[in-house]
Amino acid sequence: MANLKELRSRISSVSSTMQITSAMKMVSAAKLSRAQDAIVSMRPYAEKLTELLQDLSATVEDDLSTALTEERELQKVLIVAISSNRGLAGAFNTNIIKKVNQLKRENYHNQEVEVLTIGKKVNDILKKSYEIFEHHEEIYNDLSFLNSVQISETIMKAFEEKAYDKVVLVYNRFKNAATQIVEAEDFLPLVADKSEDETPQQLDYIFEPEKGKIIKELMPKALNIQLYKALRDSFASEHGARMTAMHKATENATELRDSLKLTYNKARQAAITNEILEIVAGAEALSD
Incomplete structure (x- = not known):
């Protein structure tokens, strides 16, 4: 059994760690509230816009199609892996790394795969196994739409120049504070969402201005x-x-x-009992 001094030291160390983890929990809770409001308000617009573009791309004639809708033979794939710059978040970063490896192993084992990493943690691991196209971790210093546009425009330019035949986003989708769902979402080319045994829904749109101009401006x-x-x-x-x-x-x-406190109290009580027994034994010896 550890002596009393060692137990006091361990109790003090654990108490300090508990204060740190409790403070980090409160900080993350405050940041989560703002981040949750931002994504919940943005998600319906983003999903509806993507759905609209997918439906629209299904009605586009060949002469109006753009490089962003061009489906090519898969030879080179770019995976955009989104993680964080910091750890202490459970399996948050590890799940992204596992998903990238799974995609390479199961979906793109015959293709050349490169990775664009957003976040320090995923880059530190994936750079050992993959060719890194670009790395961005500074974006979390100011997570704004303008800064994200610079990354997306770089990806679109590389796809238009046929550096890659497919681009996939891998990220954690927020469900609630306790649940994050790892998503592998097609980014390019922008094509209609086809379910099994179903054809894309043909919708009749009225275009103002002309269809070609809308497509070229709205897709990016x-x-x-x-x-x-x-x-x-x-x-x-x-x-x-x-x-x-x-x-x-x-x-x-x-x-x-x-x-540890219980163990400490037991050890302290045992030490006190031993001291009392020694005193009693000494007193009896003197009286004899």
Whole structure:
């Protein structure tokens, strides 16, 4: 059994750790509230715009199609992996790495795969196994639409120049503070969403101005929104995952501290009992 000094030191250390995890939980909870409001208000617009563009692309004639809707033979794939710059968020970053490896192993094992990393944690791991097209971690210093547009425009330019035949977004989709869903979402080319045994729904649109102009202007905007939504989803998921992880860490630290206190009290009581027995034995020896 550890001596009393060692137990006091461990109790003090666990108590300090508990204070840190509790403070991190409160910080993440405050940030999560703002991030959740942002993604919840943005998601319906982004999803409806993407749906509209997918329906529209299904009605586009060949002479009006753009490079962003061109479906080519898959030879080179770009995976945009979105994580965070910081850890202590449970399996938040690890799930993204696992998903990228799964896509490579199951979907694109015959293609050349490169990765665009957003976030320090995913880049530190994936750069050991993949060719990194670009890396962005500074965007979390100011997560704004204008900064995300710079990344999406770089991706669109690379696709238009046929550097890649397909672009996939991998990120954590925010569901609630305790649940994040790893998504692998097609980014380019922008094509109609086809379910099994179903053909794209043909809708009759009235175009003002002409269809070609609308397509050329609206598609890049929709893709910019799609990437920004993924970043916002990931940002909210990060704080939700960290808040949950720090909550569990605080609970575990509390249990460990209580257990150590119980052990300490037992050891202290045993030491006091031994001292009393020694005093009694000494007094009896003197009386004899």
